[in-house]
Amino acid sequence: MxxxxxxxxxxxxxxxxxxxxxxxxxxxxxxxxxxxxxxxxxxxxxxxxxxxxxxxxxxxxxxxxxxxxxxxxxxxxxxxxxxxxxxxxxxxxxxxxxxxxxxxxxxxxxxxxxxxxxxxxxxxxxxxxxxxxxxxxxxxxxxxxxxxxxxxxxxxxxxxxxxxxxxxxxxxxxxxxxxxxxxxxxxxxxxxxxxxxxxPHEVWEDSYNNIPLKIYCRKSLAKHLDPKNLFEMTKESFQFLENYFDIPYPYKKYDQIFVPEFNFGAMENVACVTFTEHYIFRSKQLYSEYLSRSNTIFHEMVHMWFGNLVTMKWWNDLWLNESFADYLSYYAMSKGKLFPDAFEFQFSRKEWAYMQDQLSTTHPIVGSAEDTADAFSNFDGISYAKGSAVLKQLTYYIGEDKFRDGIRLYLKKFYENNTVLEDFLMCMSETSGIDMVEWSKKWLETTGVNTLKFNLDKDQCYIEQMPSETNHKIRDHAIMYETYDEKDGKISIVESNKIIISSAKTDVNISSSSKFTLLNAQDHDYVKIHFRDEELNFIYNNLKNINDRFTQRIIWGNLWQMVRDNTLSAIWFLNLVEKYSDIEMDSTVLQEQMLQKTMSIKSFYLINDYRELWSNKLYNLAYKNLEKNQNDQFQISWFNLLLSCAESDTGLNDLKAILNGELVFDNLTIDQEKRWNIVSKLCAYGDSDYENLIITETENDPGDLGDKRAFMCRVSIPDLQMKNQYWEMFTQKKQNHSSKYLTYGMSGFFWYKQNELLSKYVEKFFDDIINIYKNKDVHYSSNFSHILFPSIMNVEEMLNKTELFIDQNDDLPKLCKKSLIENKDHLKRRIKILNSQKQTTTDTDMEVLI
Missing domain, CATH: 2.60.40.1730 (tricorn interacting facor f3 domain)
Structure with a gap:
């Protein structure tokens, strides 16, 4: 052993x-x-x-x-x-x-x-x-x-x-x-x-009441830091959390330090919080990036009480740290002035939970950690995003005040102590008047996500609750529903109410004459929604007339889950994006719910013929919209799609013209990060001038970030001899470079365009993966297994090889085995979707695949 x-x-x-x-x-x-x-x-x-x-x-x-x-x-x-x-x-x-x-x-x-x-x-x-x-x-x-x-x-x-x-x-x-x-x-x-x-850090100072606040970063990045905004977020989080917990901040100071080559987003060290330098923005970012950074600042602040002051006894109760920090950070932001729309972005974060919870390696929110390796693997979408969503459901179920009072009782009762699940349940039961043990058994101690579907049987309305494939559990759900009607091209809410769903079939008193019923309106529940054919037709014809942004997000998000579940054609989704992206008025909906999903479909969920067709269509769509000269948030989103879909000679030439300043779009700054992204793409597609391209950008971007991006570009070049050298760097036992440097290189290794050239690396991956887990730290091993798994190769062949490798190696390191099983699950999901497309005859097929 x-x-x-x-x-x-x-x-x-x-x-x-x-x-x-x-x-x-x-x-x-x-x-x-x-x-x-x-x-x-x-x-x-x-x-x-x-x-x-x-x-x-x-x-x-x-x-x-x-x-x-x-x-x-x-x-x-x-x-x-x-x-x-x-x-x-x-x-x-x-x-x-x-x-x-x-x-x-x-x-x-x-x-x-x-x-x-x-x-x-x-x-x-x-x-x-x-x-x-x-x-x-x-x-x-x-x-x-x-x-x-x-x-x-x-x-x-x-x-x-x-x-x-x-x-x-x-x-x-x-x-x-x-x-x-x-x-x-x-x-x-x-x-x-x-x-x-x-x-030798640069330092900025401020204070909140009598608490000294400091922010640090290294000298070479100081010019990019925005301390005023960071202090403003910090103070808003202090103000809310001290009042919400009814416990003063328990430490003497609060320092926030941006550190190089960090493995996580941040770490809640007592009064000395460390952050990844990715949160030092060297250029204009999408709104979602600014909100995400603020959420991390709030998240780490919550930990000063949840995790630091009161700490889980062992790592199986990691959720007592992370689920609460995840939920309460969004909750606190939603009550503030800086990002009151935070819950809309928590909805997007739940996609991580849905994905993780449908893998065969999923685990209950209250996990089982036999050792610290299990603890590391539980820093995932379950402990964070699912736990957060379930706590939001609990808040809606028992009420905000009762939930807050339970939190206060828990923190005061166990001040500076360690806790287990039962301690939390006891406090929530006391303040809510509800026995939380049964609720916990259904929500915290089981796996899987339920699916809800609104049905009409003549004049009878009912909600069907479907269990997950793995455990067949039916849960109690507190949800809000909204019904919609259309008149003269205008969409209006006819009815809105809170209901409890507690069985596989729940009769509801909802008007059967409404055109569309949205379950889980405002997203209080951890659940997926599947739409009927009639509802899909309503969405296809009327989505532009639904004005509420959160409602749009919820509709798009559940359509995406239907695509992943193979109950909705990926082509139908792409057609919907093509129809509405031109007229979408909100850049965050466009980016997160439409274009981001579109790029995922193009990369993973299209057969080859459709992939080439849609790459060209989406490229043209992006180019056309960039010419509209919308604000920078739209322009950044459209540029990201353009870059992703630039695969033809025309597209690659356009990228080079953008890089050289020969092709310019208003309100779009081609900053250093975009320049590196363009050069990476050009290198991967075999641009003959790759050496000069890399040298030029390295001179433009001196320092380690430029070095790392240059390394990624070199690894991207379709030269087999060079690829062999880089693979040796990734797999050798002695590590001369930092893990972060090598991880950047890994990100440039596999490109869809190079799948034939790199076919031998399927065997190399399986030859090396066990030794990686034996000889490298858990972060490096996890990155290697995730980034260098050859997912660009033939999906069915990769599934067969992965299953065979797992079967033939009984003594795989546990984290290695988990990673391979998850890769296998992703391949199985892709195969179902791809096989469904093979049964259709045109790319304009609008049929819902049941």
Missing amino acids: MITNDLTKEQAETRKDQIENIKYQITLYLNKTDLEYEGNTIINFNYKNTTNRTLRIDFITTNIKSLKVNGHLISNYKKYDYWIYIPVSELNIGPNNIQIDYINKYDNTGSGFHRFVDSEDNEVYIHSDFEPYDAHLLFPCFDQPDLKAKYKLTVTGPKDWQFIHNTEIQTESIDGNFKTIIFKNTELFSTYIFALVVG
């Missing part, structure tokens, strides 16, 4: 019974040039009398210089790759301390203690990132969420660096070119939200 860097739930429970009252004293020595650093950690704790023979300390290190237990050097400990085992014969019942001096290497994976050198100015930046199980890459610790501790950190490093931690600086002294920072003692919290960020 392969030993992996994972902690099991059983091991964590054993250690929880051994120790308590933990405090860490951590001292670190850092400089600009070395690839290693020195550390000293003293762990103070109380040891309880147990039958265990050893105490396990989690720690990955290059070299242990010395180890003392209660002041005495010992040598009878055992050090393995990931842990230290201390004989309990060396421990006292009651207070103990263990002191470890060590030398360690920096990480280049984005996690642990990640070191980055900015190629634009050669400045060094280092940040920590530990969730779920990486604190022991920086210091020896008991790395599990229910062993909360207090921390005392001392750091010595270059005097021109900023040193940012979970608490404020207590003292600072300078000796030559170095300074020593002693931080104040922290509050009580888990190891995975400990943080240290260092480097």
Whole structure:
């Protein structure tokens, strides 16, 4: 059995019974040039009398210089790759301390203690990132969420660096070119939200009431940061959340740091939140990108209470952190002035949940995490987007005030403690007057998404509830419905009401004379809606006359789910886009609900003949609309479609003319990101001038971001010898580049245009995938499996090869097996849709495929 860097739930429970009252004293020595650093950690704790023979300390290190237990050097400990085992014969019942001096290497994976050198100015930046199980890459610790501790950190490093931690600086002294920072003692919290960020950052300061606020980023990106907007979002989230929770912010400061090569969107370290630099916008973005960034800021703020102050006991209850942060961030934004339309974008986010919940690897919101590898895999659309949607359903089910009161009771009752599902249910039951246990069994402890359909049987109206394919569960749903009529070309709502659906067939008192009935209006439920043929005809003929933007989103979103479920022809959807995109008045609906889905259909859900036909039609549609010179939000959306569909000689020549400034559209700025996207496409399609194209953009975009995009372009070039070299880079055990750099390259490897050239990489993928998971960190392995799975190849052949590989390898690493099973599920879904198209005869087929 392969030993992996994972902690099991059983091991964590054993250690929880051994120790308590933990405090860490951590001292670190850092400089600009070395690839290693020195550390000293003293762990103070109380040891309880147990039958265990050893105490396990989690720690990955290059070299242990010395180890003392209660002041005495010992040598009878055992050090393995990931842990230290201390004989309990060396421990006292009651207070103990263990002191470890060590030398360690920096990480280049984005996690642990990640070191980055900015190629634009050669400045060094280092940040920590530990969730779920990486604190022991920086210091020896008991790395599990229910062993909360207090921390005392001392750091010595270059005097021109900023040193940012979970608490404020207590003292600072300078000796030559170095300074020593002693931080104040922290509050009580888990190891995975400990943080240290260092480097010569630019800093901006503000305050909310008596709370100091700071924002940091590296020097070379400072000119792109918009601190005024970021502080405004931060203050709005503070104002709402302190009032909503009825608990003052529990920490002394609030720092937000944008760090390079980050693996996630952000991380909720106590009072020291780290963000991906993707949120530093170097050019004009779509509205949805600004809202998404704001949502992340709100999300991490929610975590200061949900996750940091009150923390799940073990990773199976990850939802107690993430589902609440996901839902309450959208809820808080919807109550504010900056993004009051936030719930419309939560609706789009649910697509992640629907996709994840229909895979054979889905899991209940309350998951089962046997170890930290399971914990990592549960950072998915279920723990975030589905949990968020189900909490929105609960709010509608019991009422906003009762839900809020349950939240307040939960946070106050378990202040600075760890919790499990039953703790939350108890609080919600008390404030709502409803037994939440049964509700939880249906919603939190089962998998799958239900589908609702409005039916007419003569004059009888009823709602049919269909279970998911996997568990056949019927749930109680609280939904709003709206009925519509059409008169003189105008569409109006005739009736609107809240109803409870609790069986497979629910009779409803809805007028049978209405032209259209929308179930789950305003999107209070986690459910899919399938439309009848008559409703589809109404949509096709009247969608432009439905003025409410959220209603339009809901209709488009459910049509998309029908396409994915193979109950609606992808061609029908494309025809609807072609009919209405020209006259769509809202750029966000156009981008998220129409064009984004259109590009997905073109890439995955069209047989080859249709793909070529629709690429040309959509290219022409995009070009025609770009010539209308609408505002920049429309222009960016249409440009993205143009770029995606530029596959003919005409399209590629147009792209080059746009790049060279020979073809110009009003209100469309061809910024550096768009320039790189054009060059990537030209390289992938074999432009003979690729070298000059890449050199020019590298000169225009000095620094690591330009380096990464240039690497992606080079990997895109259809040259088999070059592809072989890059594949070796991706798969070699020794990693000379950062994981993020290599991930950029992976994104340029496979192109539909190159499927014949790259056919041999089907076998190479399966030859290498197991070793990737054995030798690389979980982030890199996940990216490799997702990005380099050869989905551009023949779908049925890929399905056969994937199934055979899984069957022939019983000992696959668990995360590897999960990824392959999910890829297999995606292929099966595509095959159903593609086979349906093969049965039709023209691209204008309007038939609904039942």
